[in-house]
Amino acid sequence: MGCVSGKTVKTVPETPDGNGHPVTMVYPPVGNRGQKGKVPPPEGQVRTSNKVKKYRDKFDPRVTAKYDIKALIGRGSFSRVVRVEHRLTKQPYAIKMIDRVQGREVFESELSVLRRVKHQYIIQLIEVFETRDKVYMVMELATGGELFDRIIAKGNFTERDATRVLQMVLEGVKYLHGLGITHRDLKPENLLYYHPGHDSKIMITDFGLSATVKGPDNMMRTTCGTPEYIAPEILARKSYTCQVDMWAVGVITYILLSGTMPFDDENRTRLYRLILKAKYSYAGEHWKEISSVAKDFIDKLLVLDPIERLTSSQSLKHPWILSMAAGSSNKNLHRTISQNLLQRQSTRSQANSTKSAKSTRSTKSNKSNKSGKSLRSEHKRVQPEEIDALHRDPEVQADLASMG
Template sequence: MGCGTSKVLPEPPTDVQLDLVKKVEPYIGHQNDVYKHFIKEDAVKAGSPSPPRHTYPYSSGHPPNYAEQPEPRKNKVAKYRAKFDPRVTAKYDIKALIGRGSFSRVVRVEHKATKQPFAIKMIETKYREGREVCESELCVLRRVRHTNIIQLIEVFETQERVYMVMELATGGELFDRIIAKGSFTERDATRVLQMVLDGVKYLHTLGITHRDLKPENLLYYHPGTDSKIMITDFGLASARKKGDDCLMKTTCGTPEYIAPEILVRKPYTNSVDMWALGVISYILLSGTMPFEDDNRTRLYRQILKGKYSYSGEPWPSVSNLAKDFIDRLLTVDPGDRMTALQALKHPWVVSMAASSSMKNLHRSISQNLLKRASSRCQSTKSAQSTRSSRSTKSTKSRRGRERELRELNLRYQQQCNG
């Protein structure tokens, strides 16, 4: 949702200076970008669906028409292709750069023999953080086979890079589709959540916790109205083997979706995914965030208290059953939070909102989503313009956030004991 995303990553490597909250910057233009000649931007015609805005990890897109490009551009494209491992280019035609991450690039490719499109995620493993993300993602994707989870096809490994060939999701992000749809009811919301919950239940059964569930990581497989939803981006996922301790301790996730128990540095379980699904459900029905503040300390206070409201449009038109579903997920005590199986059995989901109002919520949801996207984009641009002046303060900033978290943790413990 919006112009940019940020993640709280696992413990930073000692040889790299990182803030506690690591920002993953969106692609905002071609200036000084060595990959600029490999990016296709689609024009949006009036009245047509907006193209997917996500930049990580997968995206729809179409390859540029290289035959019509000037010679210098074609040469640069050729040089970029030449950087791929020969084993990859022997099997796949490289078509277009479609996504970027801190340590990765994603390209759309076509299998030479079958002409089937795929995505290749290239992760730079010469950096420790890149290696950790790659190992985490591979550990998960090699184990999963589910219709609502992005599928790993094959892997090519070199000394400094890993190429992960994956299914290509071309239907765009969840909320891009909602904005373009023109109609959205509670029944539509339950259809989406059923697919996501099926995937999450499967992951939890295998001992896998995603730890970064958010709308940007829920993609439609194809543009058709009957497309399935797919869960993507397992870079922060945790996979435990049978018999292992089910508790996790790493502080990670995306701030607005982080569960309270992660913030207070307590050992936690896969119930953190269910909290994130509560946040997603809230956004799905309103286009707004349950917890939001530009100030991280205030944001975390809201989350720790489980403080959110059902004020403003379209909440008066949303059923009490739908609100009950959200309330049972956005529960501060993880022991009282619904599991994926329990969520699938909730009356609102089982009945596909049959007893709920079938009022079209699209107008309010779209307006709220677009308003937030515009606000986030402005905030991102403002942050980028002042980044250079803040760079020398990064260590102090990180320590300040760590101190704030410790203070919040202490207050939370006092409240619990009181």
């Protein structure tokens, strides 16, 4: 599941308190499903496709009595996410259905966080249904799409636009860190626009790898994350703090301004070595158009020493963010980002075609170039065995020794 517990520090589940979500309700598990107490669907229920019906039939009847299942919008290893509509209010929501056995670690982490938080830039939990084998999390529905899909579709994107996005993300991260919560998987795919309008806010989502740490040292040891966004101290298997989120913000900022990754390699060992050395550059013509103050912001986040790295509060006070890039170039970065996305997608498509007998057709590739999906991590979440192998590599051992 991409998150392996360390030896000395563990994630501490939180219970709702005075600062928690006021409307979250947890329903007790039912005994025998399909027997007494089954709630029939209301009369006049709207007909749905066979695919939607397939997922609706898997839902607990108490859920379908209150919410009309509309469409499948996402899936994970142990979960499914559907778009639903409240039968009385007609308000749309998203429901994440999680296998409570196989997906236990994920839903416990996510619930422990979402029950406590209430912030305008963080996805909101509405209520929870629990059965013997499933957990149903009813949440706000973000309909504006993923961050990079929106940027590509927009057609115009400047440094000022980037600071608007980052300001919202940083406010949300600051709130989380103030509660002792570390997200541990910040990346563009987990930053969604609330609605399609141009004035939509950004929502931080997916708290499956998040941790709430109590104690005087406030340290974590769990190895988890997404390869391109993981902080060097996690790779080095050092105790770490919420500053790992700030490293991820630095990576996201670099991508926002260029359409490229600061650390990018098909080979995971080479990728991790780049991260361990914080080896990135501003090579390329497109970086000449980016202001020095924007680069300074990135440089103060992609710092090996987490103590020297900007905190969320300090980041919000950085001149580039504070001034909303007022003194920066107003050049439209959209073309540059799109071209780099195209180039990266082409490179990845060629690499994938050599690995698989099923070659990617050009029509399919051209279609995917119109979205930000080429910036999604090509790798699955970090696994402990690959970090074991990483630490056995002599060159990596030398890198770690140089880090102290």
